[in-house]
Amino acid sequence: MMPERRKFLLNSIKSLGLATAGGLGWAGFIEEGKSAPLILRPPGALREKEFLASCIKCGMCVEACPYDALALAKPGDHKPIGTPYFTPRTAPCRMCKDIPCIPACPTGALDKSLVSEKDEGGEMRLNINLAKMGLAVIDRETCIAYFGIQCDACYRTCPLIDKAITVDYTRNERTGKHAILAPVVHSSACTGCGLCEKACVTQKASIFVLPREIAMGESSLRYSKGWDKRDEERLKDVTEDVTTQTPRSSKKPEDYLNEEF
DSSP states (O other): OOHHHHHHHHHHHHHHHHHHHHHHHHHHHHHHHSOOTTOOOOTTBOOHHHHHHHOOOOOHHHHHOTTOOEEEOOTTSSSOTTOEEEBTTTBOOOOOTTOTHHHHOSSSSBOGGGGEEEOTTSOEEEOGGGOOSOEEEEOTTTOGGGGTOOOOHHHHHOTTBTTTEEEEEEEOTTTSSOEEEEEEEOTTTOOOOOHHHHHOOSSSOSEEEEOHHHHOOOOOTTOOOTTOHHHHGGGTTOOSOOOOOOGGGGSOHHHHHSTTO
16 A cells, blocks of 8 residues: 555545534533433522523532532533532431522522512521422332331431421331331422432432422323312302313213213
């Protein structure tokens, strides 16, 4: 082979390799620029789409956290690069009353209005208990409390004890003399701080925090809670003369109930 031709082929192969590596790297960067459905954001974070549009990845909230709970996503974390998040099992949110990460945010990606309420004087005050960072979920098949073994690690460590996590007492029917003291999470109070997940004694946490959009279902407004006065308020203007129009409504009940026979 002529030396010039060999040199040309070698240079072509090197160029192709660099282009491939660059393409893969760029593809990875683009992939990590997308939202991560399981990521947990600091308190006061906007909804994920708005948060990604507002966060300038400055890291000020991370620096402001006195417990080093927050981290900035880096390549390989499979999270939007440069955005803040926390990992409950290793570094949960410590629920600081002054929520220092929020005033440090220069863009409003962490919105203090989402964790504020009016005090008796009418002034807005930060209240970390209003945070909705995520929601704790219990795997009852691995939680040893549900085995009947006494463990209240998550319950005792919860900053909102008896509100976010309560203990449900049931009698052990098999032995007749033992009790099962099982933790129960209440979505209305749980902030998703993750202290329970860190405290869980099982090898892999049996209580863990997920983004609320992932952890929670969504019922239809067609259903009401008969035992909840506030929910029943929705029905106060509904008239008694209500008809439901669906394709099935055109038939008599005996027609569609017996159509398979």
